[in-house]
Structure formats: C-alpha cells, structure tokens
Amino acid sequence: MLASAIRRDISFGVLRPDQKLKIDALRQAYGGSTHSMRETLRMLTAEGMVEATSQRGFRVTSASEEDRQDILLMRLEVERLGLARSMERGGVAWEGRLVAAQHALSRADAAVQADPGDLTALQWDEACRSFAGTLVEACASPRLVDVAARFFNQSRRFRLARLREGGIDFAARGARRDALCRAVLDRDVPRALTLQAEDIRADMGA
Known part of the structure; x- marks a missing residue:
C-alpha cells in the first residue's frame, strides 16, 4: 500500500x-x-x-522541538480523556484486550532489543500503537479514538529516533506499563491517569 x-x-x-x-x-x-x-x-x-x-x-511535515512539544501536549490531553472514559465504560472484554496488548508489547520490547532492525522496529512500533489505542478504545467516542490515533502516528518519528539512538529505558518502560495495567484493572483512575501521562512523556522523550 x-x-x-x-x-x-x-x-x-x-x-x-x-x-x-x-x-x-x-x-x-x-x-x-x-x-x-x-x-x-x-x-x-x-x-x-x-x-x-x-x-x-x-x-x-517538520519535526522540530516545537512540533514534539505540541504533539506531546495533544497526546497527553486526548489520551487522558480517552482512558478516563474507557475506565468508566470498559468491561471485562476490554480488560482482556488490554492485557493481551501489554503482553504483545512486552514481547515486542524483547524482540527489538535483540534485533533493532527496521522490520523489527516497525513491528515494535505497531505494538506500541496497539497498546496506546487499546487504553482508549472503550471510550465510546469513535472521533476521540481517531484523534488519539492521529497524534500517536505523528509521534512515531520521535519514538523511532529514540530507539535508534538507544534512548529508551526498556526496564523502566516495562515496569511502568505493568503498573498502568494493574491500575486500570483495579479501576484506580487517578493512578492510571498519572502512569499514562508518565508513559506518554517517556515515549516522547520528555
């Protein structure tokens, strides 16, 4: 395509x-x-x-520091709203999809550390996209989901650049996302939103 x-x-x-x-x-x-x-x-x-x-x-499109900060701002605001609404509305099926997405992302983290080639990096980035998208998918707003996906896609260049430069702390990343999933499953909204924001900032190199 x-x-x-x-x-x-x-x-x-x-x-x-x-x-x-x-x-x-x-x-x-x-x-x-x-x-x-x-x-x-x-x-x-x-x-x-x-x-x-x-x-x-x-x-x-440009990829300046101003662009990165603007995309970060939009991701923080949109994904926060999406997760808060998903935690109000999402049921057991959504929880299962989130656990599966986190498991797939953990496998992708391990794979890209072992082989950081372009194909593996793209597969890893797709796992990142799937996890972030699953967090907001139960928000009952297709437009919100679309906007979240748009700004996530715009962050790809910054994320993949950090991957190539060795700037990702995979151990901290895995621990943070495990904690985020636990908070979601426990329906601890304040903790989940805090961890989500920390994860987005780390993803964007902030």
Whole structure:
C-alpha cells in the first residue's frame, strides 16, 4: 500500500522533515498512478504526516522541538480523556484486550532489543500503537479514538529516533506499563491517569 510505504519512510527519516514531495519522483520510487499518489498524499496530510503547501504541492511535515512539544501536549490531553472514559465504560472484554496488548508489547520490547532492525522496529512500533489505542478504545467516542490515533502516528518519528539512538529505558518502560495495567484493572483512575501521562512523556522523550 502506497500510504504504508511512505508513512514508514517518513517515520524512519528516509523522507526527511520539510522535504518536498514531488509526484513524479514518488511514483518512480513507490509506484502507483498520479491520481493514486495524489490521493495518498492527501490522506497523509489528514494524518499530519504530510503538509499541502499553497500552489506548491506537498512536503513532509517538520519535526522540530516545537512540533514534539505540541504533539506531546495533544497526546497527553486526548489520551487522558480517552482512558478516563474507557475506565468508566470498559468491561471485562476490554480488560482482556488490554492485557493481551501489554503482553504483545512486552514481547515486542524483547524482540527489538535483540534485533533493532527496521522490520523489527516497525513491528515494535505497531505494538506500541496497539497498546496506546487499546487504553482508549472503550471510550465510546469513535472521533476521540481517531484523534488519539492521529497524534500517536505523528509521534512515531520521535519514538523511532529514540530507539535508534538507544534512548529508551526498556526496564523502566516495562515496569511502568505493568503498573498502568494493574491500575486500570483495579479501576484506580487517578493512578492510571498519572502512569499514562508518565508513559506518554517517556515515549516522547520528555
């Protein structure tokens, strides 16, 4: 899928922040028709990965410190609301999905430490996305879930950069998420929200 390939290359820095995205060059690199490539770039624009410039086509969104702080702000606010509502509304089935997502993420943590190659890193990032998404999925607001996913996706470049640079404390990360799951299962809302915020800040390198 064109969007997946371009999204991956933006996340890994193959397509650099602020780089102009020319339709013909992208078609040579990724395939597809002019129409399908233009639609793909519009979709990635809606996700915040690409920006449409007036009369100038498309470019990769910037990845400055200001961008990181803004994405962090949005993740903290949106995901907090999503988790609080999920803990009010989620039942046993949601709890089971959360435990499964945490188990999958623990396995992905171990795998990426053993082999930090691009494929394993993408699988690890998908496990991160699944865990964060499961925390908010029982909020009974599809729009809130969509917004949370959008800003999580925009954080990928920062998370994968920290992974490549060896900046992730996996032991602390695992302990924090175990504690977060326990707090959710115990329906301890204040503790769960505190741990979630700590986890988002650590994920974003804050």
